[in-house]
Amino acid sequence: MSLKKAIFIIICVLLIDQISKIYIKTHFELDETVPVFSWFKIVFVENEGMAWGTKLSDVFSFISDKSAKLILTLFRIVAVTAIGFWLVDVIKKEKTKLLIFAIALIFSGALGNIIDSVFYGVLFNDSVMEVATFLPEDGGYANVFHGNVVDMLHFPLWSGVLPEWIPFLGGKYISFFDPVFNVADMAISTGIGILIVFNKRAFKDTIKTDTIFQESHNNPV
Incomplete structure (x- = not known):
């Protein structure tokens, strides 16, 4: 695959992701819910931290929420830069x-x-008790590097009380699938899933090259 095709994929995902987020941000109040099907809802939430809403300040109590947010954003920038170099390299x-x-x-x-x-x-x-405005005259809800990630896709596929015979969880109320996510999260999960499920196929050329190198090293001319 050429670089142009890879860039096209990236642009398509970014457009879908950002258009959906901006629409939700400018048309929904925080926590507003719109049922689409019994198993699918549009729910506007904002994620201040990492996956599942976990914050660095929850893990490291000596870090303030503001500092934790800045550290997380900077880490994300470093990580995506490394992924970009990896993409160009492959x-x-x-x-x-x-x-x-x-x-x-x-x-x-x-x-x-x-x-x-x-x-x-x-x-x-801010989106609390109001619909947010793009480029508000009074300024935004946070400083640069301190924004929240917009999530909106919720798939409550099943909920109910588990049978008593199930170890540890028997008799407890379970809701699956609770996390609310966005298009960007779907892209990341799909990409990682491909690398895990189709690992041998994805890294086929890499494995072949490494094998040839090893054989030539072990059997020099």
Whole structure:
């Protein structure tokens, strides 16, 4: 796969991700819910931290919420930069299309969430009890690098009380699937899933090259 095709994939994911987020941000109040099907809802939430809403300040109590948010955003920028270099490298080395596609998905998803973290705080005002305005006159709800990631996709596929015979969880009320996520999260998860499930196929050229190198090293001419 060429660099142009990879960039096209990245742009498509970013456009879908950002258009959906901006629409939700400018049309929904925080925590507003719109049922689409019994198993699918649009729910506007904002994620201040990492996956599942976990904050660095929850893990390290000596770090303030503001500092934790800045550290997380900077880490994301470093991570997406590394992923970008990896993507360019595998394209130059003409690795498998599946590997390039997966990395492009991961890169676009990570970049989509970084845009929220870096810019949304200054581009929008607060969404609590109101619909946010784009470029508000009174300024945004946070400083640059301190924005929240917009999530909206919720799939409550099943909920109920588990049978008593199930170890540890028997008799407890369970709701699956609770997390609310966005298009960028889907891209990241899909890319990682491809690398895990189709690992041998994705890294086929890499494995072949490493084997040839090892054989030539062990059997010098």
